[in-house]
Each structure stands twice: as structure tokens, then as C-alpha cells.
Amino acid sequence: GGLGRRLRLAFGDAALRSDHIGSTALDGVPALPSVDVQISVPALTPESAYREALSALGFAMEAGHPDKTVRFFRETKMPSRVHLHVRAAGTLGEQSALVLRDFLRTDAEARTAFASGKRALADAVAHEEYPAAAYATAKPTVLWEALRGAHRWAQETGWTPGMSDA
Numbered sequence: 001g002g003l004g005r006r007l008r009l010a011f012g013d014a015a016l017r018s019d020h021i022g023s024t025a026l027d028g029v030p031a032l033p034s035v036d037v038q039i040s041v042p043a044l045t046p047e048s049a050y051r052e053a054l055s056a057l058g059f060a061m062e063a064g065h066p067d068k069t070v071r072f073f074r075e076t077k078m079p080s081r082v083h084l085h086v087r088a089a090g091t092l093g094e095q096s097a098l099v100l101r102d103f104l105r106t107d108a109e110a111r112t113a114f115a116s117g118k119r120a121l122a123d124a125v126a127h128e129e130y131p132a133a134a135y136a137t138a139k140p141t142v143l144w145e146a147l148r149g150a151h152r153w154a155q156e157t158g159w160t161p162g163m164s165d166a
Helices: 002-014 050-058 092-104 108-125 131-157
Strands: 017-021 035-041 059-061 069-075 082-090
Touching: 002 017, 002 035, 002 050, 002 131, 017 092, 035 092, 050 059, 082 092, 092 108, 092 131
Parallel strands: 035 082
Antiparallel strands: 017 035, 059 069, 069 082
């Protein structure tokens, strides 16, 4: 699409691949109205290799993100429709996002269980003062359960990342 083309032009050789990840990449899974795109780069530093280009496209890096293996960018116009996850190629985070997506696209039962887990979690934190923050804090429990299945699936199938899809 248009965004993928603009991102590839902005990154140039700094991007090894770009992929649609997250719940919006999965049919039948509840998701926020924003798209997650993972950009795989040879190294996270120097950030200048991609930060200025993304700024020109209207994205700002989230300062102080707790995960030091990713640089997270949001659109500056609100509401943000696209979240960019810039990760070093070959890292656990990069590969986990891809194998989880591919596994859940392939296994309807696991995808249904994942969607149910997300819905149950959202219901459980709905009464919290800051439900979005509570959800984000608790979501790794649902993700790690799905990743256990993705790991088994990857071993059984000999999974490797396919072609970029964003």
C-alpha cells in the first residue's frame, strides 16, 4: 500500500523488511483501530539512520519506551492510525512478532483462544481507573501463552519468516 511504499522510501537500505504485525494482521481478533508495522533494520543505532526520515513522514519516537530492543514510533496527528516498531533483524522481539503472527494466521483454534484471552483481559481491566494501562501491563500473559504454541508450531513446521508483507 501507500504507507508501505513511503516507509520503504524513507528507510532505503536501512530497512531489511517491513511487516504488518499485531492483532490487525489477524482475522477475527479484537484490535485497536491502529495498525502495527514492524520495520527490521540491521541495527537500532544510530537512530539517525531512520529517525529523521520517519519524522518527515509524521512519526515521532516514543521517548523512554521500557523495551530497549525496539524503537517505537507513533503518528504525530491524532488519533494515531499507525504504530511503528523498529527492531534489529534477527532479534528475539523481531522473530517473536513474526512467528506469532504466522502461527495465529495458520491455526484457527489458537487464534480463537488468543482472541478470547484478549477479550477476557479487556473485560477484567475495564473497571480500572486507567484500563488501557492495566491492559498493556497484563497483556504479556496472553502473548506468552500464544508464543508457547507458536514455538511448538515453528519447530514442527520448520518455520522461517516469509516475504515482507507491509
